[in-house]
Amino acid sequence: MRSLLFVPGDSEKKQSKAALSGADALILDLEDSVSLAHKEGARLLTQDYLGKADRTSGPKLIVRMNALDTPFWRDDLDAIAPAKPDAIMIPKTLSGDCVHKVSKYLDRLEGDCGLERNAIKLCNVATETAASLFTMGTYQGASARLFALTWGAEDLAADLGASSNMDEAGAYTGAYQLARTLSLLAAVAADAMPIDSIYKDFKNMDGLRAEARAALRDGFVGKMAIHPAQVPIINEVFTPTREDVAHAQSIIDAFESAGNPGVIAVDGVMLDQPHLKQAKRLVARAE
Ligand code: COA
C-alpha cells in the first residue's frame, strides 16, 4: 500500500473525487477533519459511500474512527462495521491495549453482522500524544488485525504546546523525528506496514517528493496524502523502478547460482544474508 488519501467524511464532493485519485487506499475520516456538529452526518455519508463504492477494482477503503477517549467511537464502529470497510484506522492510540480493545469490539460486531472473524483489519496512528511515545513496543501481538502503523506530528505538537513542529529550515525538530523513528521500529516489530505521515504543504511537490524519498530510504513502504495531487508523486516514489527490481533479482540470482552460500562477492562488494533479505523484500514489494 503506497498511497493512502485522507478524505473528510462529511464531504460528498471530496468522496466523489477520491476514487479517481489513483490512491491505493482512501482513509474516510470521521475524526479530526470533521467538526463536532457533523459527526453524525459524516458517519451516515461514509456508511453510504462504503455501500456504493466499487469494492473489487477500486482503492481499499479505510475508515478513521474517533479516538477511544471520545463519546463517538462505539457509534462509529456500530455504524461502519456492517458496511464492511477493509480496515479501521484508530487515531491517538496510547498503547497496544487500544488496538486490542477495538479488535475485541469488532469481534462482536463481525459476529452480529455475519462477517468472517478478522475480516476488518486495523491500523493506527501511534504518536499523537507525549505519553504514547513511551509504549511504542506494545503493539507487537496486540491484534491479528493490525496490518499497518503510522505516525502524526500535528496532534503531538498540540499535546506538547509547541508553536511549530519544524525548525526554520522546515525540518522536523527532535520530538517529531523521535516519533517518526519509533513508529518505523514499532511497525516492523509488530509485523505491520510502516506508513509515513502526511505532508501538509500540499502545493509544494518538491518538498513532498523529498520527504517521501527519505521515508522510502528509511524503510517506510507508503505515505499518507491529504490532497489528490500528492498521490501520483507518492505512488511514483514507492513503486520500485525497473532498474531496482533488476538489480535485486540479480542479487537473488547470484546467490542461487553460487549454491546459496552465506556470503558472496559481486563486483568487489560483499553481499551476505541481510542483502539477500532486502533484495527479496524489494522484489516482493514490486509484485
Ligand atoms: N480528497 C478528495 N478530493 C479532494 C481532497 C481530498 N483529500 N482535497 C481536495 N480535493 C478536491 C477539492 O474538493 C477540489 O475539487 P474541485 O476541483 O471540484 O473544487 C480539488 O480537489 C482541488 O482542491 P483544492 O482547491 O486544491 O484544495 P481545497 O482548498 O479544496 O482543499 C484541503 C484543501 C486541505 C482542505 C483538502 O485537500 C482536504 O480536505 N484534505 C484532507 C484533510 C484531512 O482529511 N485531514 C485529516 C488528516 S490530516
Ligand code: MG
Ligand atoms: Mg489529528
